[in-house]
Amino acid sequence: MSEDLIIGIAGSGGDGVISAGESLITAAALEGYHGVMTKSFGSQIRGGEASCRLRLATQPVLNPNGPLDVAVALNWDDFRRFGAELPVEAATIVIYESNTGVAPDKLPLQGVKPAVVFSVPITAMAAEHAGTDKAKNIVIAGLLAGWFGIGRESMLAGIRKKFAKKGATVVEGNVRAFQAGLDFTTANPLPEDRKLSAAHTGGTAKLLTDGNDMCAAAAIFAGCTFFGGYPITPSTEIMQFLDREIWKYGGTVLQAEDEIAGVGAVVGASFAGKKAMTATSGPGMSLKTEILGLASLAELPLVCVNVQRGGPSTGMPTKAEQSDLFQAAFSAHGDCLRPVLAPTSVADIFGVTVEAFNLAEYYQTPVIVLSDQEIAQRKETVDPIDTTKFQIIERRRPSGPELVNYARFKFTESGISPISHPGMVGGNYLAAGIEHNEQGRPTASGELHARMNEKRFNKFNPLKNRRDLFTIEGDPDAPIGMVSWGSVAGVAREALRLAQAEGLQVKLLVPQLLYPVAEQVYQDFFASVQRGLFVEQSYQAQLYRIVRMNVDLPAAVKPFAKSGSNPILATEVLKLLREMVVAIQSNSQSQPEAVQD
Amino acid sequence: MTTLEAPTKPLSLTKFQAGDFKSDLKPIWCPGCGDFGVVTAITRALANLGRPPHEIAFVSGIGCSSRIPGYTTAYGFNTVHGRSLPIAQGIKLANPELLVLVASGDGDGFSIGGGHVAHVIRRNIDITYIVMDNQIYGLTKGQLSPTSSRGRKTVTSSFGSLEEPVNPLLYVMGYGANYVAQGTPADMVGLGKIIEEGIRYPGFAFINVQSPCVTYGMEDQQLKAHKTNMQSLEALGHDTSDRAKATELAREYGTKLYTGVLYRNPNPPATYGQGVTERQEALKKTAVPRHEILNRFKPSN
Numbered sequence: 100m101s102e103d104l105i106i107g108i109a110g111s112g113g114d115g116v117i118s119a120g121e122s123l124i125t126a127a128a129l130e131g132y133h134g135v136m137t138k139s140f141g142s143q144i145r146g147g148e149a150s151c152r153l154r155l156a157t158q159p160v161l162n163p164n165g166p167l168d169v170a171v172a173l174n175w176d177d178f179r180r181f182g183a184e185l186p187v188e189a190a191t192i193v194i195y196e197s198n199t200g201v202a203p204d205k206l207p208l209q210g211v212k213p214a215v216v217f218s219v220p221i222t223a224m225a226a227e228h229a230g231t232d233k234a235k236n237i238v239i240a241g242l243l244a245g246w247f248g249i250g251r252e253s254m255l256a257g258i259r260k261k262f263a264k265k266g267a268t269v270v271e272g273n274v275r276a277f278q279a280g281l282d283f284t285t286a287n288p289l290p291e292d293r294k295l296s297a298a299h300t301g302g303t304a305k306l307l308t309d310g311n312d313m314c315a316a317a318a319i320f321a322g323c324t325f326f327g328g329y330p331i332t333p334s335t336e337i338m339q340f341l342d343r344e345i346w347k348y349g350g351t352v353l354q355a356e357d358e359i360a361g362v363g364a365v366v367g368a369s370f371a372g373k374k375a376m377t378a379t380s381g382p383g384m385s386l387k388t389e390i391l392g393l394a395s396l397a398e399l400p401l402v403c404v405n406v407q408r409g410g411p412s413t414g415m416p417t418k419a420e421q422s423d424l425f426q427a428a429f430s431a432h433g434d435c436l437r438p439v440l441a442p443t444s445v446a447d448i449f450g451v452t453v454e455a456f457n458l459a460e461y462y463q464t465p466v467i468v469l470s471d472q473e474i475a476q477r478k479e480t481v482d483p484i485d486t487t488k489f490q491i492i493e494r495r496r497p498s499g500p501e502l503v504n505y506a507r508f509k510f511t512e513s514g515i516s517p518i519s520h521p522g523m524v525g526g527n528y529l530a531a532g533i534e535h536n537e538q539g540r541p542t543a544s545g546e547l548h549a550r551m552n553e554k555r556f557n558k559f560n561p562l563k564n565r566r567d568l569f570t571i572e573g574d575p576d577a578p579i580g581m582v583s584w585g586s587v588a589g590v591a592r593e594a595l596r597l598a599q600a601e602g603l604q605v606k607l608l609v610p611q612l613l614y615p616v617a618e619q620v621y622q623d624f625f626a627s628v629q630r631g632l633f634v635e636q637s638y639q640a641q642l643y644r645i646v647r648m649n650v651d652l653p654a655a656v657k658p659f660a661k662s663g664s665n666p667i668l669a670t671e672v673l674k675l676l677r678e679m680v681v682a683i684q685s686n687s688q689s690q691p692e693a694v695q696d
Numbered sequence: 697m698t699t700l701e702a703p704t705k706p707l708s709l710t711k712f713q714a715g716d717f718k719s720d721l722k723p724i725w726c727p728g729c730g731d732f733g734v735v736t737a738i739t740r741a742l743a744n745l746g747r748p749p750h751e752i753a754f755v756s757g758i759g760c761s762s763r764i765p766g767y768t769t770a771y772g773f774n775t776v777h778g779r780s781l782p783i784a785q786g787i788k789l790a791n792p793e794l795l796v797l798v799a800s801g802d803g804d805g806f807s808i809g810g811g812h813v814a815h816v817i818r819r820n821i822d823i824t825y826i827v828m829d830n831q832i833y834g835l836t837k838g839q840l841s842p843t844s845s846r847g848r849k850t851v852t853s854s855f856g857s858l859e860e861p862v863n864p865l866l867y868v869m870g871y872g873a874n875y876v877a878q879g880t881p882a883d884m885v886g887l888g889k890i891i892e893e894g895i896r897y898p899g900f901a902f903i904n905v906q907s908p909c910v911t912y913g914m915e916d917q918q919l920k921a922h923k924t925n926m927q928s929l930e931a932l933g934h935d936t937s938d939r940a941k942a943t944e945l946a947r948e949y950g951t952k953l954y955t956g957v958l959y960r961n962p963n964p965p966a967t968y969g970q971g972v973t974e975r976q977e978a979l980k981k982t983a984v985p986r987h988e989i990l991n992r993f994k995p996s997n
Contacts, residue, residue: 125995125996129995129996257996257997260996260997304995305995306990306993306994306995307994308993312992312993316992316993324790325786325789325790327782327786344989346972346975346976346979347980347982347983348983351789351972351976353785353786356782356815359779359782360779360815361782363775363779363781363783363786364785364786364789366775367755367773367782367784367785367787368786368787368789369786369790370753371787371794372790373791375786375790390779393775397773481993483990484990486987486988487987520771520791521750521752521753522750522751522791522794523750524750526771527749528771528772529772529773529774530771530774531766531775532758532775533774540721540766541721541766
């Protein structure tokens with residue numbers, strides 16, 4: 100039996116490629132499997148080519164990448180447009196639409212000859228049993244359910260539910276189409292060992308969602324009642340989810356006239372005392388920069404989610420990249436520090452978003468969440484989250500005595516000053532983008548400016564000691580240390596798993612807190628390390644460089660970085676780890692191969 | 697999870713004096729600046745309204761006029777250049793109980809921030825927008841402003857401006873503002889009146905104040921000239937409910953100095969805030985407890 104199955108399906112828009120994938124991952128989630136599904140489209144708004152990748156497994160799926168175990172092609176032109184996103188190998192089981200007219204031994208795949216190939220009259224089966232070729236996705240679901248032993252019952256139930264409104268004839272037609280898929284697999288069986296093993300969790304259902312929806316739900320949980328933003332791929336679903344939900348909690352979503360107005364309204368709502376959030380992606384983040392600086396100087400809490408895509412400028416709007424870390428950390432004029440957090444998965448973005456609100460409220464600061472397109476838009480099974488474990492922090496408001504001769508920016512030991520808001524008697528003050536004294540009055544005093552800078556920086560000191568915002572996995576004394584963040588941390592985790600299975604001594608540091616750099620955490624981590632590797636999806640290896648700005652890393656710590664949309668494979672990382680082991684063993688000075696230095 | 701409620705008190709019935717709204721911060725303006733009159737007119741209007749300072753949020757951008765919030769005792773927010781309107785809208789939507797005022801200038805309001813004006817009008821958010829229009833950039837020492845007249849020579853238009861000025865009155869009329877007025881500190885009573893009425897108007901209110909720059913302004917734009925040139929719309933018998941006539945009068949911006957209410961929609965349409973409140977009320981009962989929000993993600997095929 101197989102423990103891990105990667106399926107890629109491609110066709111034209113309207114072929115039902117995505118809906119077939121979705122029924123499959125939903126069935127898998129209901130049966131307790133772990134799974135991740137990513138979607139990819141051509142640049143057309145409608146139609147054009149569409150594909151999805153599903154990775155289903157009996158243990159947690161750490162990333163969606165890797166060569167396909169199963170390839171489903173509804174037509175070959177569309178399939179081939181996805182290139183490296185749907186890599187076919189000799190061991191890949193290929194299922195394709197017979198009416199493409201391609202002979203099973205003459206697949207239009209360069210340099211690969213898959214051993215197991217099924218030509219299936221998918222369209223004809225749909226037309227015959229459901230009376231419409233729209234049921235192609237149902238036939239595909241039947242084929243995959245049959246061959247790989249997933250979700251037969253739940254998918255049938257799903258078909259009945261989905262088509263119930265359209266009447267018994269339509270329901271039965273689709274059930275027959277599904278059954279036809281199953282029957283085809285009975286007539287053309289695969290060896291049993293290609294089937295997916297039963298889920299280890301004994302069939303406990305999981306949650307199923309994507310990173311944008313999970314982020315938005317976390318905002319609701321954290322008590323966010325205001326969202327201002329502007330549509331931009333791939334972040335828009337955050338605004339869409341909140342628009343469906345936030346009003347129920349007395350909140351408001353404002354689709355602003357531009358990115359600046361979106362974050363402007365958020366700053367206003369925060370000044371008025373509410374927990375507020377905006378979400379955007381690269382170009383929008385550039386536009387929001389000035390207002391984020393205002394929030395830093397006026398010490399106003401807010402959460403700004405940047406769902407990273409390839410850049411600069413319009414760049415690669417539908418592809419993930421980790422190239423906005425410099426921007427998140429540094430794009431402000433003046434001396435300015437704001438926390439930057441990053442989630443590693445759909446599950447992780449829940450806690451990271453809640454933490455972002457907590458940090459924003461506690462430190463009275465904008466906090467940036469660096470999500471990325473992959474996390475944002477991939478569907479992932481998530482183990483149920485016990486929300487009672489999460490603390491919700493509110494901003495420190497002034498007490499009665501503190502409101503007598505109230506000083507909004509009072510110098511305190513922690514650097515955190517109680518914050519009032521309009522409506523609070525005695526809390527009246529002038530918030531401003533201009534430097535101010537403790538009372539909020541404008542000042543041009545260099546001495547005050549220096550003291551206020553010190554206050555605004557020192558208040559973050561405890562944050563650098565938040566070791567709970569870092570995970571260290573693997574052998575604590577390993578001579579090889581990896582660091583990885585965001586969605587790519589999943590690849591590094593899988594590489595670690597593979598390395599450990601080979602008996603290699605490796606450890607992995609995954610930060611949720613990217614900035615400010617927690618110097619001591621990195622120093623401790625690298626103390627035992629002879630060789631190190633930062634694994635990142637950006638040309639510049641931005642985390643590697645930011646850490647090096649702050650920490651003296653051993654010389655043999657190098658980055659392995661690739662520009663966005665070029666999947667980093669766990670097997671590639673494993674290869675580098677092996678090379679590092681050899682280098683240590685031979686005590687040679689040769690460095691691991693690095694794309695960038 | 698707890699939400700700390702502000703120790704607010706109900707709408708005060710105390711009688712206020714204009715002085716209750718003036719802070720002890722000394723203005724940075726040049727002696728004789730029109731803005732002195734504007735802050736006085738605003739504080740008088742606020743005293744008449746009877747809302748205590750802590751229930752007022754006064755927002756501004758950047759420029760001489762944008763210093764105003766600090767000279768009042770209200771909650772002030774002196775923000776960044778051109779963005780006072782979005783920030784003020786966030787405040788009003790977050791707490792509809794607040795009285796929200798916005799102060800701006802011709803550069804802040806109709807050049808760098810001009811793009812936001814259309815949107816606050818079409819949303820009809822209940823805030824009052826007071827623009828101190830002096831046809832010049834004063835804070836940065838005398839550059840061309842969007843309302844400077846064509847041909848005007850300034851330090852950035854040494855050979856004369858090559859562009860037509862923005863017409864703020866026509867601009868807001870064009871986007872359908874429901875309350876549009878113009879005043880000058882040359883008529884303090886009239887100015888206080890249109891500000892007070894603008895604040896009382898349920899919905900977005902726009903007040904253009906011809907507030908002269910004594911240092912870089914033209915001679916025919918000073919208060920002395922206003923006193924001779926200004927024409928009271930009320931005295932002219934203008935019907936403030938006549939949108940077409942108001943638009944016609946607005947076209948004369950730059951050549952005539954009309955003071956008073958140009959347009960006042962006698963049937964104020966619903967505000968954005970009313971729509972928000974109704975929606976929140978209607979949907980409240982469908983909310984699941986916040987800690988159960990993840991149940992949204994239970995799969996069902």
